[in-house]
Amino acid sequence: MKTIVYQSYRTHNVPDWISRCIQIVPRWAEKQGFEYRFFDDGFFDRVPAWFKQRVNHLVLPMSDLARLLVGQDLLNEGFERVIWVDADVLIFDIDQFRIDIPGTCAFCKEWWLGPNAKKKLQLYSRVNNAVSVFTRGSSVLDFYIESAQAFVRHKCSQIGHADIGTQFLSRLHALAHFPLLTNVGMISPWLLNDMAEGPGELTQRYMQHTNQPMFAANLCGSMVRGDVNAQNVERVVQQLLASHGAILNRYLVKTN
Template identity: 45%
Template sequence: MKTLVYQSFRTERVPSWVSACMATVKAWAAAQGFDYRFYDDGFLARAPDWFRQRCGEQLCPVTDLARLVVAKELRAEGWQRTIWMDADMLVFDPAALQITAQSGFALCHELWLYTDATGARRASHRVNNSIAVFCADSLHLDFFIDACVRIGRQREVIGKLDVGTDFLSALRQILPFPLLGNVGMLSPTHITEIAAGKPARVADYMRALPGPLACANLCGSLQGQRIQGVAADEAAFEQAVARLLASRGGVINGLRP
């Protein structure tokens, strides 16, 4: 099946850990026999000007829409399957990451652990598009593009998750669709713990997953931000990436029962 893997990121001041992540995706694509294409910041212009203006400084919703528009462009070029992967997606066990969809589309299962206002630990199972697979016969690509535009027009300010995780998670409650189950979502807390070699909360996260992980989104948009009392700086991301690659994910998968 003629398949293209594509990514986008800026070409200046690229953190070394992001370059390492993209290198793993490119290597994985080559090993699978897939083609690979990189887009620079011009990728963002696939979203209309008015949409980008309503996103303000939030790039996530801009890329949420742009990746869909580009998938449609690629389908017109003749690609039978397109696979978008976020630039901060790290593939640490490439043999375990298998994209088998031959028709339709597939997104990712997301598990997010958090502490609520009462101090209780909670688990949120949602949908994200850090990997988004669309096959040429998919009837939903135009629908997703239209939905992003419609949601955007209803908001004066488009929030970070409005056309991504929030929309997709709500949609799946009424429209079941396939999810990749071995794609992780590592929060700043997890990044700092992996970097320090003291993965207490990471162990909780891994035990709550249905199976081991082949790759993980490292939530690069949260670098430097304090999330649940923890902020991960660039050094922490670099160290976490190094540990995950050196162990082929063993530092986190080994925490499963």
């Protein structure tokens, strides 16, 4: 199947750890026999002006729509399958990371570790688009594009960062039961800090709960704030690459 992997990120003031994440993806794509294409900020030119205005030019919802529209363009260009990978996704085991899900689309299974209303850390089951897959003729792609724009056009309140990303997909998944990738971890800030300092109890809890081997991870770049967090991300990136993910996968529950 003629496949292209595509990404986008700004080309100025790029954090070192983001650069490392991006540099790995074309290597992985080549190893899989896929083509690769990178888009700079011109990526957002594909988003309609009314949509940009309606979301107050928030990067995340604009990116959520742009990746769909550009993916549609690439399929129309002649590719049979498109794979989007967020710039803050680190593939730390290029030999083991695979996109082997059948069907016309796939998103990522997300286990989010974060505080609940009582400020206790809890794991939440969600769906995200950090890695998204569509094949030619996918009715899901067309529906996602149309319904996301309709949602933004008609929502009375302010559009949030995740309104047409994680929140939107999680609600749709409850009805549509999309195929999901389970080998892409979700490293929330709380989990990231635990990994940087240990890893410790939170990392063990996360992996034993998911109980799926991870070969890539979403490092939540939009939530990295300040020098301390940036240093922790750098440390975790180094640990994941050096261990090929063993700092996570060693906590998997062994079954007979």
